[in-house]
Amino acid sequence: GAGVSQSPSNKVTEKGKDVELRCDPISGHTALYWYRQSLGQGLEFLIYFQGNSAPDKSGLPSDRFSAERTGGSVSTLTIQRTQQEDSAVYLCASSLFGGSNGNTIYFGEGSWLTVV
Amino acid sequence: AQSVSQHNHHVILSEAASLELGCNYSYGGTVNLFWYVQYPGQHLQLLLKYFSGDPLVKGIKGFEAEFIKSKFSFNLRKPSVQWSDTAEYFCAVNGHSSNTGKLIFGQGTTLQVKP
Numbered sequence: 443g444a445g446v447s448q449s450p451s452n453k454v455t456e457k458g459k460d461v462e463l464r465c466d467p468i469s470g471h472t473a474l475y476w477y478r479q480s481l482g483q484g485l486e487f488l489i490y491f492q493g494n495s496a497p498d499k500s501g502l503p504s505d506r507f508s509a510e511r512t513g514g515s516v517s518t519l520t521i522q523r524t525q526q527e528d529s530a531v532y533l534c535a536s537s538l539f540g541g542s543n544g545n546t547i548y549f550g551e552g553s554w555l556t557v558v
Numbered sequence: 559a560q561s562v563s564q565h566n567h568h569v570i571l572s573e574a575a576s577l578e579l580g581c582n583y584s585y586g587g588t589v590n591l592f593w594y595v596q597y598p599g600q601h602l603q604l605l606l607k608y609f610s611g612d613p614l615v616k617g618i619k620g621f622e623a624e625f626i627k628s629k630f631s632f633n634l635r636k637p638s639v640q641w642s643d644t645a646e647y648f649c650a651v652n653g654h655s656s657n658t659g660k661l662i663f664g665q666g667t668t669l670q671v672k673p
Binding site: 445446473475477482483484485486487490492497498533535537539540541542545546547548549550551552 | 562590594600601602603604607648650652653654655656657658659660661662663664665666
């Protein structure tokens, strides 16, 4: 597609429920990132995919958070047993290659998650 | 520890005023530096980036930034702001030797330009 596409754009869920957030990266981009942006905070790195593998999961805040990527394309971020502190904007980003070789990372519009 | 610090959290300027947003980083090794902008209701967009070469980098919409290695800084500047520059601005860094390329972001600076 033309850009990084995320769905849903907005999600309100009850505390304790599970949620899935989807990311469709730019076609051909092998690297995919998930970030979280909380109110008044910067962007917090969650996980990095290269192809279908996740060599860096260091930012996942707890074992309630998981992500997968299939076909080297679409990724799903799953939050189990949501808590109010999970409320944030979840941003997906992609780049042509991973690593710091000069390529630009492009961001989607984000999925706004509100846990009530 | 790897980190980015943006000194100004909220800046209010009148149109035609000059802008300088501070950014300092802490990161071992050679770095790449970025400024991203998020206009109201829109996604993050790249304003400019520095990888190597001339430390004065020019980006879109008249923005520029200067990498000063000795000060670990990458301040963003614009000589004359417009109302349409109202947005949130994020400074970010990654390392030349990073296998992932993941970006470390500052907390952002909200710029409000009064017409």
